[in-house]
Amino acid sequence: MPTLLLVEDELSLARIVQDSLETRGFTVHHAADGAQGWQLFQDLGPDVVVADVMMPVRDGFDLAAQIRRASAAVPIIFLTARSQPADVVRGFELGGNDYLKKPFSMDELVVRVRALLGRPLVAAPPPVPGPLAIGRYHFDHPQQRLRLADGSQPEITLTHREAELLKCLLDQRNQVLTRTEVLRQLWGDDSFFNGRSLDVFITRLRRYLRHDPQVQIVNVRGVGYKLLA
Structure with a gap:
């Protein structure tokens, strides 16, 4: 003071x-x-x-x-x-x-x-969160970037929807993320065609994460997906 x-x-x-x-x-x-x-x-x-x-x-x-x-x-x-x-x-x-x-x-x-x-006249903005760990990967959600911690593979720049989907999965790591929940949150509704689009995005994320066998996105039949890490 x-x-x-x-x-x-x-x-x-x-x-x-x-x-x-x-x-x-x-x-x-x-x-x-x-x-x-x-x-x-x-x-x-x-x-x-x-x-x-x-x-x-x-x-x-x-x-x-x-x-x-x-x-x-x-x-x-x-x-x-x-x-x-x-x-x-x-x-x-x-x-x-x-x-x-x-x-x-x-x-x-x-x-x-x-x-x-030399003190701020207004409250300082909250710190920008650092990269999130997903097994051997570092995920920078604000910058939409995914990379292996050891740098053995090129960094991946995600699309906005890819980054948002991965963040949803990560927020519920080792828990089920329902298809209905993620479709309504990211696509706006859970129609058949949006469901097919979601499947495509899940396939892409699995391909991005394939270099760490300890990280998996598994199907929970009839319910949704689960990120295991």
């Missing part, structure tokens, strides 16, 4: 920012001025600093300059009502990484903090 140091003298705003960030997965420590901020920075070693510019005792620019003398890596975001270009330039010259003008939305602050921390 990232640790964030919030340095803000406006206590009502600080409370809102702290509560909002904590609900988004941050551990937030608050300091009411730059002097307290420097002390907490030394004590905590935070992952990121969010600091107001205009504060009593010690302002945000002075705090940022001291932080930069101690650490070149920790990201610093300035919060400020100042809008003059000279102030923005000064903030960056003192080592600030970003500059957010008040008033601001919490969503924008969160996006900027996460970007500086």
Whole structure:
């Protein structure tokens, strides 16, 4: 959980920012001025600093300059009502990484903090599954490829329906896959002509898998097929 140091003298705003960030997965420590901020920075070693510019005792620019003398890596975001270009330039010259003008939305602050921390702004996509083992074969379902693990035979590129049929058989490995089930799932209905087409595809898969005698697609009379592996 990232640790964030919030340095803000406006206590009502600080409370809102702290509560909002904590609900988004941050551990937030608050300091009411730059002097307290420097002390907490030394004590905590935070992952990121969010600091107001205009504060009593010690302002945000002075705090940022001291932080930069101690650490070149920790990201610093300035919060400020100042809008003059000279102030923005000064903030960056003192080592600030970003500059957010008040008033601001919490969503924008969160996006900027996460970007500086190098964390994804949205959930990462699920990992792509690796090849599935069928005896000595490796079956890459998304890529529709079938190959022997030892590379002794050329890789086979399956058609979409071949790959889907093999996946259905593999999902029910050593169990019966009924003709009706697979015809309705892959062909849309279990008509006679689709049944003959299914038989052709089963014959093709048997030919592809023939180099491993431990892998078989057997007929279950009157019911369907079973992949033994």
